[in-house]
Amino acid sequence: MSLRRILCIAAHPDDIEFTVAGSVAGWTSEGREITFCLATTGSAGTNEHTPSSEGLIPIRERESREAARILGVQDVIFLGHQDGVVEPTIALRRDLTRVIRRCRPDVVVCGDPTVRYYGNQYLNHPDHRAVASAALDAVFPSSETRAIFPELLTEGLEPHKVKEVWITGAIPPDAWIDIGDTLGRSARRSRRTSRRWARASGSTISWGWAVRDGKHAGVKHAEAFRRMVLWDGP
Ligand SMILES: [Zn+2]
Numbered sequence: 001m002s003l004r005r006i007l008c009i010a011a012h013p014d015d016i017e018f019t020v021a022g023s024v025a026g027w028t029s030e031g032r033e034i035t036f037c038l039a040t041t042g043s044a045g046t047n048e049h050t051p052s053s054e055g056l057i058p059i060r061e062r063e064s065r066e067a068a069r070i071l072g073v074q075d076v077i078f079l080g081h082q083d084g085v086v087e088p089t090i091a092l093r094r095d096l097t098r099v100i101r102r103c104r105p106d107v108v109v110c111g112d113p114t115v116r117y118y119g120n121q122y123l124n125h126p127d128h129r130a131v132a133s134a135a136l137d138a139v140f141p142s143s144e145t146r147a148i149f150p151e152l153l154t155e156g157l158e159p160h161k162v163k164e165v166w167i168t169g170a171i172p173p174d175a176w177i178d179i180g181d182t183l184g185r186s187a188r189r190s191r192r193t194s195r196r197w198a199r200a201s202g203s204t205i206s207w208g209w210a211v212r213d214g215k216h217a218g219v220k221h222a223e224a225f226r227r228m229v230l231w232d233g234p
Pocket of ligand 1: 011012014015125128
């Protein structure tokens with residue numbers, strides 16, 4: 001099977017569920033190996049726990065593992081950066097490069113760092129942009145270049161060349177995955193701490209996205225990507 005290993009990188013614990021859960025469920029049922037990498041703790045995901053959001057972190061982590069399990073994903077990596085104030089620093093890029101060299105994925109899935117807003121109602125979260133930016137920089141040139149982050153070599157992490165990048169939320173997308181079969185397995189329902197928000201907007205929004213993207217793909221429900229083929233090797 002080509003493109004067997006897929007690494008999904010996101011800023012927040014629930015980002016993957018809202019963007020690529022249907023595709024992930026399809027990939028795991030095809031026998032692909034999926035890893036989730038979540039850059040932040042998710043501690044700023046709700047105002048209900050402020051000013052002390054510490055108690056939220058283990059809840060988020062537990063939910064993320066449960067959501068991953070429902071989608072057939074065993075491997076969830078938490079980088080533990082502070083939610084809400086992420087910047088595309090060299091430290092973050094190094095963390096993501098380390099994850100890429102460890103997982104050695106054929107495909108990296110991440111957000112679009114160039115999108116500042118969607119339509120007239122949604123400002124893209126700065127964490128989404130920061131993590132997506134660092135992720136793309138980690139894919140190229142950091143993960144494949146020996147001289148970048150030599151400290152990773154001392155950890156035994158040799159360079160790795162990612163074959164494809166699938167960018168979610170890209171404007172415009174150019175690839176679509178039909179998620180009609182897998183939509184019912186979406187892990188959104190398991191996320192208790194964002195349930196109120198999901199009830200108010202999330203489920204409607206993500207369902208609307210799937211319908212909108214499905215129209216482009218000529219199917220009922222789809223998830224949209226910009227697909228970049230960096231290397232067509234073995
Ligand atoms: Zn998010």
